[in-house]
Amino acid sequence: MNVLSRSPYLALSDDLVPARSVETTGVPVIRADELTKIYDPKTGPVLDRVSLAVAEGEIHGIIGRSGAGKSTLVRCLNGLVKPTSGKVSVAGREISGLSGSALRSARRDIAMIFQHFSLLSSRTAAANVALPLEIAGVDRETIRTRVPKLLDLVGLSAKADAYPSELSGGQKQRIGIARALALEPRVLLSDEATSALDPETTEQILDLLKDINHRLGLTIVLITHEMDVVRQIASHVTVLEHGKVVESGATFDVFAFPQSPVARSFLASIVAHDLPREVSERLLPAPAANTDPVLRIVFTGDAAHDPVVATLVEQFGVRPNILHGRIDYIDGRPLGVITLVAEGAEPKLSGILAYLSSLGLHGELVGHAVRSVSAGAGRPRS
């Protein structure tokens, strides 16, 4: 089969047609069913019945702490690691059942980029990009026309003749991406591809991956230990802990309503779900004399723009005192979490929660703050 003839890459094969926004089809291009991996029976499973479905055209983040099993999972997806039990299929082919030339052929559909780029230092940027095409036996003329298009796609045409030692980290990763795309894969796996880069370069590489996803409809699975990477790029996210999936879903939903302690802790620097310890330690679990309720309100979607705090004042006669909060954009949608002391709200609590719910907001009573006599109403006493 001519590896350059499949449809998502027509823009590369022809004249780099401008970007087209690609909707996910909803059809899974990657399926992992009940994957278990045991390296050493004494230490137990590194992956424990992990199931995952990634739709064609999706950018799916896999996040977890060090040792959670992320690299093992991604290596099972491209057949580098054989699962102890369970199945993996990519683009309709069951990878976990293949070996030898059948596995090598299936791997053409699955490219990978790495934290440390893995470029050959003795080859120029262009020759690094050409390498997988040479190994696949693609004819010279095709390589000659295709490599410049790949370099152009990653914005590095001017560096075609540079050696890796003459490139910055971000430029090396761009070459790694161009090389990964050379054989027109259906899926790109990214193993901590931005971990060695500074924040600005990380953002540029994530923008490039997003652009490639849009232009080519390429499905991307990226493993990371940084929730901010997930926030910037992934439409879906799976959280791994001790080899198990503890949470999986649309990025916005997981960010707005994390169910697991590990997801909450990953989100701490991005979404203000949890109060700073100095504040939470001073809240009481039940109302007492001289306390006011403390409410956490999660703003999502359109209601994020409603003047909720003003309504609490005007309609309910409450004096809100904001303790903690943050509003951010996740997957292009506003998500805000604020925690406030609602002074004077105790008798009206059920009405206030009903009002928040009527707006589609999530309101939750998280404790009771003791009113400080000296420092002013509504503040928890120090």
Ligand SMILES: Nc1ncnc2c1ncn2[C@@H]1O[C@H](COP(=O)(O)OP(=O)(O)OP(=O)(O)O)[C@@H](O)[C@H]1O
């Ligand atoms: N080839 C191997 N042989 C034996 N144990 C392994 C092997 N590869 C990984 N492990 C073990 O499996 C566990 C999960 O490792 P893995 O690299 O998959 O986790 P990770 O989430 O990617 O971690 P990190 O973020 O630190 O890279 C670790 O305890 C690791 O020591």
